[in-house]
Amino acid sequence: MSEIISRSEEETKSIAAELVTRLPAGSVVALRGDLGAGKTAFASGILTALGAVGPFQSPTFVIMHRYDFALPSPQGIRRIYHIDAYRINASDDLARLGFEEWISDPEGLVLLEWPERVESILPKKIVTVSIETVSETERGISVCDSE
Ligand SMILES: Nc1ncnc2c1ncn2[C@@H]1O[C@H](COP(=O)(O)OP(=O)(O)OP(=O)(O)O)[C@@H](O)[C@H]1O
Ligand SMILES: [Mg+2]
Numbered sequence: 001m002s003e004i005i006s007r008s009e010e011e012t013k014s015i016a017a018e019l020v021t022r023l024p025a026g027s028v029v030a031l032r033g034d035l036g037a038g039k040t041a042f043a044s045g046i047l048t049a050l051g052a053v054g055p056f057q058s059p060t061f062v063i064m065h066r067y068d069f070a071l072p073s074p075q076g077i078r079r080i081y082h083i084d085a086y087r088i089n090a091s092d093d094l095a096r097l098g099f100e101e102w103i104s105d106p107e108g109l110v111l112l113e114w115p116e117r118v119e120s121i122l123p124k125k126i127v128t129v130s131i132e133t134v135s136e137t138e139r140g141i142s143v144c145d146s147e
Helices: 009-020 041-051 093-095 099-105 115-121
Strands: 003-008 028-032 063-066 079-084 107-114 127-133 139-145
Touching: 003 009, 009 041, 009 139, 028 041, 028 115, 041 079, 041 107, 041 115, 079 099, 093 115, 099 107, 107 115, 107 127, 115 127
Parallel strands: 028 107, 028 127, 079 107
Antiparallel strands: 003 139, 063 079, 127 139
């Protein structure tokens, strides 16, 4: 696992857009990092790459935003489930909203902010993106595949 340094929000979005070219449909991506680290920026890079039109916000209050794409990505992704678990207190709450369905959608891609809030229901196979704030404009980004 190597760390890439991003020096701007745009660069973080480009790194995200590059990652999505390597993600098969059905992937679950956990976006880890403190408040303001750039989890939503990273998610936006993926959403834009697949054809969604921004601006994008963390779905903090609605918990999940679903995006449907008219054309599937080359990897067969037709839907993105962008989840923000920041306000979730118990894993069960996310389970009740349909988490199992979202992560088992073979044509879906799940982007999950604040996975530490729902650790106990995370699938074994998961791609973890960790974003570390180095300075006001610099972020250390590492991507780790569970397998
Ligand atoms: N290199 C960088 N990469 C990403 N964002 C950056 C970078 N440098 C500065 N920023 C700024 O950091 C902020 C990141 O905000 P963002 O909403 O993506 O964070 P977040 O991790 O989703 O926060 P939250 O936990 O509140 O959801 C933005 O204001 C962005 O402009
Ligand atoms: Mg966010």
